[in-house]
Amino acid sequence: xxxxxxxxxxxxxxxxxxxxxxxxxxxxxxxxxxxxxxxxxxxxxxxxxxxxxxxxxxxxxxxxxxxxxxxxxxxxxxxxxxxxxxxxxxxxxxxxxxxxxxxxxxxxxxxxxxxxxxxxxxxxxxxxxxxxxxxxxxxxxxxxxxxxxxxxxxxxxxxxxxxxxxxxxxxxxxxxxxxxxxxxxxxxxxxxxxxxxxxxxxxxxxxxxxxxxxxxxxxxxxxxxxxxxxxxxxxxxxxxxxxxxxxxxxxxxxxxxxxxxxxxxxxxxxxxxxxxxxxxxxxxxxxxxxxxxxxxxxxxxxxxxxxxxxxxxxxxxxxxxxxxxxxxxxxxxxxxxxxxxxxxxxxxxxxxxxxxxxxxxxxxxxxxxxxxxxxxxxxxxxxxxxxxxxxxxxxxxxxxxxxxxxxxxxxxxxxxxxxxxxxxxxxxxxxxxxxxxxxxxxxxxxxxxxxxxxx
Amino acid sequence: xxxxxxxxxxxxxxxxxxxxxxxxxxxxxxxxxxxxxxxxxxxxxxxxxxxxxxxxxxxxxxxxxxxxxxxxxxxxxxxxxxxxxxxxxxxxxxxxxxxxxxxxxxxxxxxxxxxxxxxxxxxxxxxxxxxxxxxxxxxxxxxxxxxxxxxxxxxxxxxxxxxxxxxxxxxxxxxxxxxxxxxxxxxxxxxxxxxxxxxxxxxxxxxxxxxxxxxxxxxxxxxxxxxxxxxxxxxxxxxxxxxxxxxxxxxxxxxxxxxxxxxxxxxx
Numbered sequence: 001x002x003x004x005x006x007x008x009x010x011x012x013x014x015x016x017x018x019x020x021x022x023x024x025x026x027x028x029x030x031x032x033x034x035x036x037x038x039x040x041x042x043x044x045x046x047x048x049x050x051x052x053x054x055x056x057x058x059x060x061x062x063x064x065x066x067x068x069x070x071x072x073x074x075x076x077x078x079x080x081x082x083x084x085x086x087x088x089x090x091x092x093x094x095x096x097x098x099x100x101x102x103x104x105x106x107x108x109x110x111x112x113x114x115x116x117x118x119x120x121x122x123x124x125x126x127x128x129x130x131x132x133x134x135x136x137x138x139x140x141x142x143x144x145x146x147x148x149x150x151x152x153x154x155x156x157x158x159x160x161x162x163x164x165x166x167x168x169x170x171x172x173x174x175x176x177x178x179x180x181x182x183x184x185x186x187x188x189x190x191x192x193x194x195x196x197x198x199x200x201x202x203x204x205x206x207x208x209x210x211x212x213x214x215x216x217x218x219x220x221x222x223x224x225x226x227x228x229x230x231x232x233x234x235x236x237x238x239x240x241x242x243x244x245x246x247x248x249x250x251x252x253x254x255x256x257x258x259x260x261x262x263x264x265x266x267x268x269x270x271x272x273x274x275x276x277x278x279x280x281x282x283x284x285x286x287x288x289x290x291x292x293x294x295x296x297x298x299x300x301x302x303x304x305x306x307x308x309x310x311x312x313x314x315x316x317x318x319x320x321x322x323x324x325x326x327x328x329x330x331x332x333x334x335x336x337x338x339x340x341x342x343x344x345x346x347x348x349x350x351x352x353x354x355x356x357x358x359x360x361x362x363x364x365x366x367x368x369x370x371x372x373x374x375x376x377x378x379x380x381x382x383x384x385x386x387x388x389x390x391x392x393x394x395x396x397x398x399x400x401x402x403x404x405x406x407x408x409x410x411x412x413x414x415x416x417x418x419x420x421x422x423x424x425x426x427x428x429x430x431x432x433x434x435x436x437x438x439x440x441x442x443x444x445x446x447x448x449x450x451x452x453x454x455x
Numbered sequence: 456x457x458x459x460x461x462x463x464x465x466x467x468x469x470x471x472x473x474x475x476x477x478x479x480x481x482x483x484x485x486x487x488x489x490x491x492x493x494x495x496x497x498x499x500x501x502x503x504x505x506x507x508x509x510x511x512x513x514x515x516x517x518x519x520x521x522x523x524x525x526x527x528x529x530x531x532x533x534x535x536x537x538x539x540x541x542x543x544x545x546x547x548x549x550x551x552x553x554x555x556x557x558x559x560x561x562x563x564x565x566x567x568x569x570x571x572x573x574x575x576x577x578x579x580x581x582x583x584x585x586x587x588x589x590x591x592x593x594x595x596x597x598x599x600x601x602x603x604x605x606x607x608x609x610x611x612x613x614x615x616x617x618x619x620x621x622x623x624x625x626x627x628x629x630x631x632x633x634x635x636x637x638x639x640x641x642x643x644x645x646x647x648x649x650x651x652x653x654x655x656x657x658x659x660x661x662x663x664x665x666x667x668x669x670x671x672x673x674x675x676x677x678x679x680x681x682x683x684x685x686x687x688x689x690x691x692x693x694x695x696x697x698x699x700x701x702x703x704x705x706x707x708x709x710x711x712x713x714x715x716x717x718x719x720x721x722x723x
Contacts, residue, residue, distance in 0.1 A: 076634070076642055077485070079500060130634075150679070155493040155680065155688040160495035160649045196623075196650075208702050215710030261537035373711075375703045382699025386692050390702050391492075397706065401713030442529045442536055444622075446615030449527035449541050455515065 001098040012063070017058045024048055024097075041095075042086045046072070049091045067172050071136035078136075089134070094307075103137075156389035157201045163258055163395050165195065170209060170399025177210070177400070178217040178407020179414075180363065180423045185210055186345065186430055188396075191422040199448065204381035208393040210374040213400035218367040220408040226364030231313045231357065233348075234322055235365075236372045238329025239336075243373070244332035264438060270335075271431035274349050279424035318356060325355055333373075345427055352420070359416035472530060479506040481514075481660040488647060489681040496624075496649040502642040506637060506662050506669045511556045512633045513586055516645045516676075518550025518625075519654030526616060541600040542612050550625050552645045553586055554632035586661075587628055588617055599650040624648035653678050674722040675701035 002008045002021075010018025027203055031038040037050040050069040052058045060065050071076045072091070081089040094110055101108035109118045119126040153160040164182050173184035185206050221227050226383040308316035312319040332347045347369070351362040411419060457485065467673075481503035488497055521715040523545055561580030595616075598610040620626035625648055633643040662669040680688055691698045 018493070074498075079502075079642075143683040151493070151495045153490060153492050153684060155684040156691055158650055158652065208706050211703060212706035212710045215707045216713045217710075219711055219714035223714075261532075261535065264537075265535075312607060371707070378703050378706070379696070381689065382702060383695045386695055388691065388699060388702055390687060390691070390698070390705070393702060394705065394709070397709040401709050402717075404710070405713055405717040408473050438535050438537070439529070440536065444615070444618060446526050447529070447613065448619065449538070451526040 005096075005098060005100045006102055007100060015062070017052065019052060021323050023052070040083075040092075042088075042090050043084060045090050045092055046081060064386055064424075065137065068136060075134045075136050077134050089122060093122070101115025152391065152395065154197070154201075154389045154392040154395075156387065157197045157392055159196055159198075161195050161197070166392065166395045167399035169195075170213075170396035171403035172215045172399075173209075174216070174400030174405075174433075175407040175410070176403075176426070177213045177367070178220070178409075179411045180406035180407075180419065180426070184213060184400075192392075197392065198387075198391075200385060200387045200390070204378070204385060204387035205389045205392045206382055207374045207377040208388055208390075209396040209400055211378055212393070212397040213369055213404045214367045214370040214374060216401040216404040217408055218364065218371050220405060221360075221364030221367055224364070224408075224412070226358075226360050227368045228313055228357065228361055228365045229368065230311070231325055231355075232365045232368040234283070234311075234325045235329035235351075238326035238331075238368045239333035239369065239373055240376065241332030242330035242332075242334060243376075246336070249334075261438075264434065267372075268431055268434050268438065271345065271427050271434070274346065275424050275427035275431055278349055278353075278420055278425075281427060282417045282421035286421060313357075317358070320355070328354060329369075336373075345430075348423065359371070359419060360411070363411065363419070468706075472522065479660070479662050479670045479672050480504050481658070481674055483658060483674040483676055486676060488651075488678045489677065490651075490653070490678065490684055491568055492684055493680050494649070494684075496651070497647045499645045499647050500642070501644065501658065501674070502640065503660065503662070503672065505639050505641055507639070508664045509635070509639075509662045509669055511662045512635065512641055513556070513663065514554045514643060514645075514658060515586055515590075515661075516550065516552040516635060516656055516658045517548045518656050519548070519652055520679075521547050521549040521652075523692070524616065526612060526619075528612070528615070543598045543600060544616060545596045545598075545618065546594045546610070547591060547613075549647070549654070550656065551591065551620070552626075552647075554630040554643045554645065555630050556635055556641070556643075557632035558630045588614065591626075623650050625650060633707075647678070653680055 003012065007019050011020055026039050033040050033042075035041060036043055038044065046069065052071050053064060053066075056066070058064065069091075077089045081090055096109045099107075099109075101112065103110045103112075105111060106113070108114065110208045116126060119131055123130060151162045152159045152166075172190075175187045176187065177184040185203075188206045188209060189199075190204050192206065193199050197205070207412060219225060254324050309322040310319060311322045328347075330351045332350060335346060348362055348366050351357045351366060352359055357365065378388060414422075465475065481501060484500035484502075488499065499516070505512065521544075523543060526542045526544060526545060527538040528540045528542070529536050538579070592610060592613050595609075595613055597604065597612050617626055624646065627646070627648075633641055635641045654677075656678060658674040658676060660672040660674070679685070
């Protein structure tokens with residue numbers, strides 16, 4: 001019988017780690033199973049098996065599942081056994097002793113078809129549930145096991161998510177951020193909520209991740225000479241003021257019932273307008289209908305740029321009134337606060353079409369101003385709502401900073417009008433999704449309400 | 456190792472009391488669950504000895520109160536779905552797990568709402584045994600942010616809340632989850648979910664025979680964040696400004712670092 005078992009066959013093959021008689025029964029002072037001191041007694045046999053089956057060296061050489069004994073100890077059998085109850089099933093009760101075989105062998109006691117008989121010898125009315133409760137498949141080191149072990153508990157979010165997934169999401173959003181100069185919050189926040197991060201934590205932590213992604217992108221754009229710092233600072237001045245006033249207004253207006261809905265509808269309309277205008281303009285340029293190069297600002301913008309406080313922005317090749325970028329920043333900042341989104345979607349077209357900044361410089365400058373804006377938001381969220389999760393943010397950075405670099409590289413390969421068309425397409429897709437959400441019945445009628453104002 | 460030893464003592468203390476004793480006993484495998492960076496939920500094992508004559512067992516694990524919960528109800532206005540009404544819920548537990556030794560539905564195969572176990576057992580509500588959605592309803596306080604509640608509205612809101620919690624494994628009821636051996640030993644486990652909040656958890660085990668409640672047993676469990684997780688969470692709450700500044704600093708550094716690495720690495 002022993003010679004037929006996997007132990008016996010191992011020994012016959014000359015396998016150094018396979019157990020012989022003395023491995024289990026001991027050499028001197030061999031006694032019967034009934035003797036509690038015997039290594040094969042119910043109280044001790046688990047430890048006897050564990051000597052090899054928990055030894056990493058043996059597991060590696062013999063290619064055995066690891067942690068099998070450990071997982072047995074977590075089952076009802078194992079817990080009872082650990083407390084000295086001698087009637088409970090041990091290793092040998094199910095796996096057999098001299099005739100032990102791997103579970104995939106049809107002759108094995110623990111082969112799926114034999115389980116009912118094996119369990120039935122103690123439990124006459126065995127059910128599938130009962131079998132499942134005591135099964136303890138050992139683990140194998142593999143890709144999926146490794147992936148499963150990458151779950152991290154995020155302290156502020158109070159939940160555990162696979163860190164590789166989080167970093168991957170960061171990389172994707174970072175790429176878009178580097179390419180288009182948008183923060184990526186429109187994509188990241190819903191993604192985080194989708195994988196189970198509480199909405200408040202998702203929004204706040206997203207601000208931190210945008211800071212990292214944008215600073216990575218801004219740095220690279222700065223090296224390429226694409227950042228107009230003067231313009232950026234002037235716009236941020238307007239943006240912060242607008243954002244502050246916007247947040248106060250939101251708190252006031254939230255009491256007016258369906259305010260949130262109106263905002264979402266307005267946002268959809270704005271996105272639709274910007275997206276289609278930009279898409280159309282970009283396509284015309286691409287097809288050569290209009291002159292290649294940058295679009296020229298409209299009449300209103302032209303008039304605004306004639307106002308006093310004329311400042312020259314050499315990087316952008318403009319000499320305009322400072323009031324234009326300040327008021328543009330103010331409007332976008334206020335809108336961003338209203339809508340609870342970063343506003344990159346609105347800011348970038350504003351820079352290109354209204355102020356007249358060349359597309360690539362606009363992307364770099366927008367990233368620069370996003371760094372400042374989102375850093376401000378992160379700090380405010382941390383102080384007022386305590387919803388920034390640092391561990392989650394860092395996990396996101398790992399992906400997003402690298403992704404942003406690739407985004408910047410990609411942006412160098414594309415012409416301004418190509419970037420504009422791609423961005424327009426994404427804006428339109430986002431608009432489509434938002435619109436879809438507004439008109440389809442939700443899966444659950446109740447959800448946790450958003451608290452506080454947007455950023 | 457120490458935990459195992461303590462457990463052993465517990466069981467040894469619990470089990471010899473067999474037979475002669477009329478008081479039921481229940482023991483929890485561990486009194487303390489710690490949340491570390493690798494935490495992703497944990498099974499909590501319970502065992503004990505039933506009173507003679509026990510036919511069914513119900514065990515309820517209740518987490519710390521969830522504080523004030525705000526819910527938004529979606530409704531249809533014209534072609535659009537939008538948040539139409541906001542509610543404020545108080546006095547609801549953050550975690551509510553129920554295990555039963557038999558069906559939660561008393562025989563009926565399809566039961567939409569596994570509730571009112573106690574009622575069907577003929578127990579008066581004042582006896583304190585009310586399990587499931589009814590128990591939540593009896594205690595919870597629901598208010599709207601504007602106007603007053605219509606009849607039946609609070610129940611609807613609480614059902615919606617139950618579903619939200621159930622989706623996150625925070626409210627779970629399981630039938631046939633408690634095993635009873637003929638010798639009077641019972642055992643079962645609660646799956647403490649990943650999102651389990653910190654605090655004191657109360658586990659109440661009810662021993663029932665037909666319409667009568669034979670007795671109850673109480674246990675406690677503490678869930679605490681530990682180590683780095685605890686340190687970071689407390690920092691975020693108590694030194695919010697430092698924490699925020701630190702986060703921004705790390706964010707900018709990470710961005711800068713990636714930019715710097717790519718400048719050296721990439722030859723374009």
